[in-house]
Structures are given as structure tokens and as C-alpha cells.
Amino acid sequence: MAFDVARIRGLFPALGDGWIHFDGAAGMLIPEQVASAVSTAMRAPVSGPGGAFPASHRAESIVGAARRAVADLVGADPAGVVLGPSASVLLRRLADAMSDRWTLGDEIVVSRLDDEANLAPWLRVAKRAGAVTRWSEIDIETCELPAWQYESLVTARTKLVTVTAASGSVGTRPDVPTVAEFAKRVGARVVVDATYAAPFVPLDINSSGADVMVVSALAWGGPSIGALVFRDPDLLERLPSVSLEPEAQGPARLELGPHAYPLLAGLVASIDYLAGLDDAATGSRRERLRTSLNSTKSYHAGLIAQLATELRSLRHVMVIGDAMRRVPSLAFTVAGRKAPEVAEYLASQGMCAFADDGASGLFESLGVGEVGGAVRISLAHYSNVFEINQLVRVLNDLR
Numbered sequence: 160m161a162f163d164v165a166r167i168r169g170l171f172p173a174l175g176d177g178w179i180h181f182d183g184a185a186g187m188l189i190p191e192q193v194a195s196a197v198s199t200a201m202r203a204p205v206s207g208p209g210g211a212f213p214a215s216h217r218a219e220s221i222v223g224a225a226r227r228a229v230a231d232l233v234g235a236d237p238a239g240v241v242l243g244p245s246a247s248v249l250l251r252r253l254a255d256a257m258s259d260r261w262t263l264g265d266e267i268v269v270s271r272l273d274d275e276a277n278l279a280p281w282l283r284v285a286k287r288a289g290a291v292t293r294w295s296e297i298d299i300e301t302c303e304l305p306a307w308q309y310e311s312l313v314t315a316r317t318k319l320v321t322v323t324a325a326s327g328s329v330g331t332r333p334d335v336p337t338v339a340e341f342a343k344r345v346g347a348r349v350v351v352d353a354t355y356a357a358p359f360v361p362l363d364i365n366s367s368g369a370d371v372m373v374v375s376a377l378a379w380g381g382p383s384i385g386a387l388v389f390r391d392p393d394l395l396e397r398l399p400s401v402s403l404e405p406e407a408q409g410p411a412r413l414e415l416g417p418h419a420y421p422l423l424a425g426l427v428a429s430i431d432y433l434a435g436l437d438d439a440a441t442g443s444r445r446e447r448l449r450t451s452l453n454s455t456k457s458y459h460a461g462l463i464a465q466l467a468t469e470l471r472s473l474r475h476v477m478v479i480g481d482a483m484r485r486v487p488s489l490a491f492t493v494a495g496r497k498a499p500e501v502a503e504y505l506a507s508q509g510m511c512a513f514a515d516d517g518a519s520g521l522f523e524s525l526g527v528g529e530v531g532g533a534v535r536i537s538l539a540h541y542s543n544v545f546e547i548n549q550l551v552r553v554l555n556d557l558r
Contacts, residue, residue: 161439162454168541170432171380179546182511184327184355184488184537187380196428197382200421207417218420225423226410228430229386231445233353233372234363239389241410242418242426246354246375246385247276252413253371253387254280256398257348261318263289268312268320268342270295271524272304272331277352277373281321290318299525302329302480306337317347324356324367328521328535330463330485332356339368354378358433358540359459359486361452364390380540381429382422387413436540459538462547463487466536469551475558479525479533487538490515490522493557498532501557505534508553512536 168174173188180188200221206214208222226237243249267285269278271294285292293312297304304322313320320342325332339349351369353362358379364372372388389395392409400412407414434444436451467489470476475494493501498514505512513535517528527533536550 161437162451162458163438164458164541164543166438167436168543171541174541177509179510179549180539180541181505181536181546181550182513183358183539183542184378184535185513186377187358187539188541189382190380190429190432192432193381193425193428197421197425200424205420218418221420221423221427222418224427225384228427228444229374229388231443231448232357232362232374232430232433233388234365234445235372235388235390236392238409239392239395241387241389241395241413242423243385243387243414244419245377245383246352246373247280249385249387249413250277250350250352250373251280252401252415253350253373254284256401256413257319257350258284258288258290259399261285261288261290264316265290265318266293266314266316267291268293268295268309268317268347270304270322270333271297271521272302272326272329272333273321273323273352274327274354275520276354277321277323277350281319291316293317295322297331297521297524300480301482302326302331302525303482304331304333306334306341309338309341313341313345313347315345317342317345319348319350321350321352324351324353324362324372325360325486325488326521327355327486327488327537328515329480329482329490330488331480331482332360332484332486334484336366336368343368355486355488358455359452360456361449364388370394376426376429379429379433382419382425384419384422384426455540459487459542462538462542462544463489465544466538466547466550469547470554473551473555476554479527487542488536490527490533490535492527492530492533493554496531496557498534500531501534504557505550505553508549510550510553 170190204214208219226240229240230237354375376384434447437454440447440450479490502514516532
């Protein structure tokens with residue numbers, strides 16, 4: 160395996176801004192090949208699908224290529240790939256469709272670890288249907304999400320279990336297959352938000368146990384495109400359609416309005432970029448994705464472990480959580496400093512990082528707001544040891 164971070168950094172023109180980017184969870188920078196694919200598609204004649212002329216055929220070809228690329232990413236059937244403007248928009252459509260027959264007293268299970276984008280849609284439809292919301296809790300010391308608790312959380316009335324594949328805030332990767340196994344015992348649907356996992360670990364929708372998996376291309380340096388992936392494409396035919404076309408079938412049932420074809424071309428290029436992270440990867444795109452993302456996983460495991468260890472050596476810095484399985488994201492507090500103050504100081508030193516005031520979500524449940532919030536650090540494919548050392552040096556000076 161060959162993850163050459165120097166080569167990868169050369170793919171990102173935006174790194175020429177001179178800043179150190181620890182803001183990966185908000186969306187990685189755009190590789191040159193993705194920008195080129197979008198601009199090339201914008202210059203070409205592209206019309207709507209269904210016509211008997213080249214511009215229409217080109218539109219159909221782009222959509223088909225995008226479905227196949229996403230399917231390769233998660234190990235699914237392209238017939239089960241729904242495309243849309245963002246993961247948040249698609250999750251809202253999915254929640255409306257899946258809750259259509261929920262009744263008073265039905266239940267859903269959600270997680271304290273999840274991002275708001277994968278909570279708000281389900282909480283809204285549960286309230287509308289009169290369904291009961293059950294919460295899985297995290298271990299406040301490690302930020303792990305224990306899978307054993309789902310055995311009691313899931314009941315015969317459970318209609319849906321939704322859980323993240325990885326936290327973009329503290330990095331935790333829950334045991335999704337075990338969670339899904341508890342859900343399957345009662346016939347509940349499982350929706351997995353793989354947004355923050357997709358850039359760093361190989362995905363397999365079948366082994367995960369998910370009925371539906373959601374990803375966002377922004378997370379790995381792609382365009383603003385989201386996708387819902389159905390393990391069984393036939394499930395799409397059993398959900399209410401939101402399409403403006405009365406005869407819509409398959410993924411088109413959950414797609415509203417025309418596609419942004421240049422962005423879909425960029426989506427394909429971004430997944431090809433992921434497949435080439437390991438320059439020794441060979442075989443089909445699915446095989447190259449598995450090889451490249453395994454290499455990525457190994458590289459970033461070492462990088463985040465080094466960062467966590469060195470931050471813990473600073474007496475005035477407290478790293479939040481210590482999950483065994485994780486993606487390269489973490490959060491920390493600085494004694495005597497509020498998180499926005501620390502983030503502003505990092506910015507003055509040429510580093511991009513976000514502050515969270517701890518007033519909601521995961522950090523609220525951890526009580527982080529009481530100590531002034533937390534600073535979130537998210538590594539990207541182009542992060543390297545030099546940048547880690549710079550962060551530690553700068554924080555060491557902040558006393």
C-alpha cells in the first residue's frame with residue numbers, strides 16, 4: 160500500500176493559500192480533477208434526459224455514471240442510488256417517505272453521537288406521527304457508543320434505528336453491524352449516516368446491515384451532492400414518491416426536479432480521486448476504492464494517534480473522548496480559555512479550526528458548554544506530520 164501524502168497534496172491547488180486546514184469535517188478542499196470535471200461538463204451541451212439528441216444522451220450518461228460511482232463507493236446496486244443537492248435534503252425526503260405509515264405509539268431510536276443533519280428530520284416526523292423517540296447514550300469518558308444498549312432500546316414497536324458510521328466531532332466509529340442486528344430482530348429499518356466515514360474507511364452497505372446509507376461528496380472534496388443508497392432497490396417502490404413525474408420509478412421517486420449535471424460529473428471525478436489515493440491500487444474501481452481507503456485509514460490512524468498523544472501531554476489541554484475505532488477528528492478544551500478565543504488564536508497563527516459553544520448536540524450532552532465549549536480538529540487527506548507538530552507547538556504557547 161502506498162499513501163503518498165506529498166503526492167496527494169499536489170492535487171489541491173487551494174493549499175497554496177498558505178493556511179493549515181484542520182476544518183475537514185466541514186468539507187475538504189477540492190482536488191484539481193474534480194474542479195476540471197465540473198468546468199468541462201459546464202462547457203459541454205447538456206440537456207434534459209429523454210430526448211433523441213446528443214445533449215440529452217449526455218445528461219442520461221452523466222446520471223448513470225454518478226449512480227455507478229456511488230454504488231462502487233458503498234458496494235451497492237446502482238439501481239438503489241438516489242442523488243440530490245445535499246445529504247440533509249435527501250434525509251428530509253427519506254424521513255417523510257419512511258414515516259408515511261407510522262402511528263401513535265410507534266418508536267424510533269436515535270443517537271447522541273449523531274450530527275444534527277441526521278437527527279432533525281427523524282425527530283420532526285416522529286413528533287408529527289406521535290411516535291416515541293428513544294436515545295442511545297455515549298460513554299462520557301471515551302465518547303464510545305456502546306452497542307449493547309440497543310438490545311433494550313429496540314422493541315417490537317420500533318420502526319427505525321438511525322446511527323452515524325462516524326462522528327465528525329470526536330471521531331468515534333460505532334459498531335454499526337451490531338446495532339443493525341438488534342434492529343433486524345424486530346424488523347426495524349436501519350439508516351446509517353456515513354458522511355464522515357466515507358473519506359477515511361471502506362464502506363460496505365451489506366456487511367453494515369444498513370437498509371439505507373447516506374453520504375455527502377463535500378466530505379471528501381467533491382461537489383455539493385448527496386446520495387441515499389438503498390441496499391434493496393425494491394424498497395424504493397414501496398415508499399411514497401416525491402417526484403414531479405407521475406410515472407417515476409426507482410431512484411427517481413425520491414429525486415425532485417432536474418439534476419445539476421456538471422456537479423454530478425464532479426461527483427464521479429471525486430470518487431475516482433478516492434480510488435486513486437493509493438497509487439498502487441489496481442483492479443476495478445470498487446477494488447481500488449477498498450485498497451485506497453484502507454491505506455487512508457492506516458495513514459490517518461497514525462496521524463490522529465500522534466496528535467491525541469501530544470495534545471494530552473499539554474497540561475492545559477484536555478482531549479475529549481478516547482474511542483478505540485475512529486476517524487481522524489477530535490475535540491479539545493483549553494483551561495481558562497473559551498473555545499471561540501482558542502479558534503481565533505489558531506486563525507491568527509494560520510490554522511483553520513472551528514469552535515463549538517457546547518449549547519447543543521453531542522457537546523451539550525457532555526457538558527462541554529460549562530467550560531466554554533470545545534475546539535474541533537478534523538484532518539483531511541492532505542494533512543501531514545508537519546501540520547500536527549505546528550498545532551501542538553502553537554497550543555503549547557497558549558498558556
